[in-house]
Structures are given as C-alpha cells and as structure tokens.
Amino acid sequence: MNEDELLPTVHGLVWPDTGKLECRAAGHAPGHLCLTIGGEAALDTLVEQLGDGYGEPRTLVSEGRADSSVSERTGLPLLTPFGEGERVLEMRAWAFGGRWIGCGAVRVGGEARLVVVVAPRTTPAPEELPADASWLDRLVAVTGWDAEQVRADPIRLERMHSGRIRPVDCAAAEARLGTALPGDYKRLVDTFGHGAFDGFLAIRLPADIVKSAEFAAGWAKTHGLRSWEPRPPFPEPGGLLTWAGTEHETGFHWITEGPDPDAWPVYVTEVGPEAGDRFDMTATEFVFRMLTDPDHPYSIPADFAAHWFMNYNPPR
Known part of the structure; x- marks a missing residue:
C-alpha cells in the first residue's frame, strides 16, 4: 500500500468500527489488521496525514523504548x-470509536518497515461505573482518557515547548x-486539553471563550440586543x-446568572442565539449525559462502539 491509499483504507476500517479485523501476517496474533506501507513514505509524513x-x-x-x-x-x-x-521501534496511537489506529516502524530481521495497525478498542459502559464517581471521572472512564500518559508524552512535550500546542490558561x-x-x-480542560468528544462536541479553550465573548459583546453593542432575545x-x-x-x-453556553459560576446552568441553542434549552447541571455532567444517554435531547448519534476524545493540535 502506498501513502495515497492510506487514509481512505484506514477510514474504511474505523467507520463503522464493527467490522472484523483479520491480519494475514505470519506469526501475528488474531484480532487486528496490519497494513504495510511501501514506497518512499516517511514515518513523520504518515503520522501527519493520520493526524489531519x-x-x-x-x-x-x-x-x-516503550511507554511502561x-x-x-x-x-x-x-x-x-x-x-x-x-x-x-516507533508507534503513535489514536483512539477512534471502537478502534485503535497505530502508525509506526517495526524491525524485522535487519530491516525497518513502516506499518499501520488497526485493533479493537473497548471502554466501560456507563452502568459499569461506580455510583459515587464524579462526572469528570465518569467522562474520563467512558472515553478511555489518560491525562497523565498524555502529559508525559515526550513528543507532545517537545511540541508544547516549541509553542505548537495551545496552552490552557484559565x-x-x-x-x-x-x-x-x-x-x-x-x-x-485541564484534564482533556484542546479537542472534541467523539470528534463532534468541541470544547473551547479559555482563550477562545474570551474571543467569542468579546466578539458577541461588540456585535450586540453595534447592532443592539434584539437578535439575542x-x-x-x-x-x-x-x-x-x-x-x-x-x-x-x-x-x-452558560447562563451567567448569580455570583457563583459553579451554579451557572447550561443553555443550548441551535443556529445563532435564538431561544434554546436550559439544563440545570454543570458542563461536565452535560457532556457525559450527551455522550451516554440515548434519550438526551442533544444525544450524540450512537454510530460507534465506544466513546473517545479527539485531541486537536495534529502533528506539524
């Protein structure tokens, strides 16, 4: 397979994420699929393509050296x-629904080969979580997120120090x-950083909240509040x-009513700031329920076998 065929092939394996994975490579364990990449492709190029x-x-x-x-x-x-x-020798990983996507290099004998691996991925069901778990802990569990692993990632640290990853500055x-x-x-945002749940619900960083608020306030000042009723x-x-x-x-949104931000309710609108729906709960509880409750009025469509968090800032 060449690099031009990579993205369409991987996409077909992970969406939907319920198809059977059968690897025919000699000596490989069952339950995954390996794609050998030929041609003159470089690992960094393949990682960048998948990161997009x-x-x-x-x-x-x-x-x-493997992460222990x-x-x-x-x-x-x-x-x-x-x-x-x-x-x-090298392996980068992405979570996507009920699949792991890996891109790396494997030494076979005296030769290093580029390979892409697709393997099954599971996360606990909401009903399997402890009843006294916080909403954040529940969200971490159902997405399989590991903040400590992400923070300690050597390549991510290098990119963060170079300014290629946006900081969370509340x-x-x-x-x-x-x-x-x-x-x-x-x-x-301290736990997850910049990204989107199920690749769909994008959480704004604090700096983006400020930009959005200043733009909306400026628009309202210029055009009046009528369009915001x-x-x-x-x-x-x-x-x-x-x-x-x-x-x-x-x-x-939050409805910024009262002096205590922790008591601000969630408010959801469709297109524009027209009348929406109020939810008397925190943002984290709202996200968890949106991901896991099929009867939630804004439930994310259950197209995948598992939930995940897509971390933005793809490699460049």
Whole structure:
C-alpha cells in the first residue's frame, strides 16, 4: 500500500468500527489488521496525514523504548500483535470509536518497515461505573482518557515547548472576562486539553471563550440586543457565555446568572442565539449525559462502539 491509499483504507476500517479485523501476517496474533506501507513514505509524513483526520497521537514507543504505563485502555492492543523476531521501534496511537489506529516502524530481521495497525478498542459502559464517581471521572472512564500518559508524552512535550500546542490558561481568561469560570469546566480542560468528544462536541479553550465573548459583546453593542432575545450575550446580566460547539452550529453556553459560576446552568441553542434549552447541571455532567444517554435531547448519534476524545493540535 502506498501513502495515497492510506487514509481512505484506514477510514474504511474505523467507520463503522464493527467490522472484523483479520491480519494475514505470519506469526501475528488474531484480532487486528496490519497494513504495510511501501514506497518512499516517511514515518513523520504518515503520522501527519493520520493526524489531519484523527488529531494528536499518543506516543507508545519512541526510539525502541516503550511507554511502561501503556495499558489495554491506552493503546496496548497496538503493540501485542507482532510475532517472534519483530521489534516495534516507533508507534503513535489514536483512539477512534471502537478502534485503535497505530502508525509506526517495526524491525524485522535487519530491516525497518513502516506499518499501520488497526485493533479493537473497548471502554466501560456507563452502568459499569461506580455510583459515587464524579462526572469528570465518569467522562474520563467512558472515553478511555489518560491525562497523565498524555502529559508525559515526550513528543507532545517537545511540541508544547516549541509553542505548537495551545496552552490552557484559565487565569488569563478570567482576568480578561472579569469573572471566574466554573470550576468543573477548568478541571475538564485541564484534564482533556484542546479537542472534541467523539470528534463532534468541541470544547473551547479559555482563550477562545474570551474571543467569542468579546466578539458577541461588540456585535450586540453595534447592532443592539434584539437578535439575542431572549438571552443577551455576556457581560449583560444573565448573559450567555459560550464554552462549546459542534460543526452543526449547535452552541453550548452558560447562563451567567448569580455570583457563583459553579451554579451557572447550561443553555443550548441551535443556529445563532435564538431561544434554546436550559439544563440545570454543570458542563461536565452535560457532556457525559450527551455522550451516554440515548434519550438526551442533544444525544450524540450512537454510530460507534465506544466513546473517545479527539485531541486537536495534529502533528506539524
């Protein structure tokens, strides 16, 4: 397979994510599929191509050294299929629904080969979680997220220090807005960073919340509040402050009523700031219910076998 065929082939294997994976490579364990990449392709090029579709990868193996913390829930199925005489030299990983996608290099004898691996991925069902778990812990569990693994990723750290990964700076945003942000939101973005749940619900970083609020306030000042009825934009009393959105232009806001940001309810609008639906819960509880409750009024379509968080900032 050449690199031009890579993305369409991988996409067909992970969407939908219920098809059977059968690898015919000699000595490989069952339950996965290996794609050998030929031609003059370079690993960095392949990782960048996959990153355009699936976000920032995790590093499972770098320069022949495997991350000792890798587990079944954080990418181990991408490392176990290889047979005797094969050594994984590099492996980057993406979660997508009920599939792991891996891209790396494997040494076979004296030759290093580029390979893409697709393997099954499972996460716990909501009913399997402890009843006393916090909403954030539940969200972490059903998406299989491991914040510590991501923070310690050597390649990600290098990209972060080079300025290629956007930081989460709640304090600067709060100073600019003149108000604290809800504590659960701050813990949410500190844990997950910049990205989208199920590749659909995009959580705004604090700096983006500020930009959106300033734009909305400027628009309202110029054009009046009529187009915002029945809810004005922040910083009007009880105004809307947007913290997430989707590609379908659904907006997720807080109603900034009262002095306690932790008590701000969630407010959801379709296209534009017209009348929406109020939910008396935190943003984190709302996201969890949106992902896991098929009867939720804004439920994400259950097209996949598992939930995931697509980390933005693809490799460049």
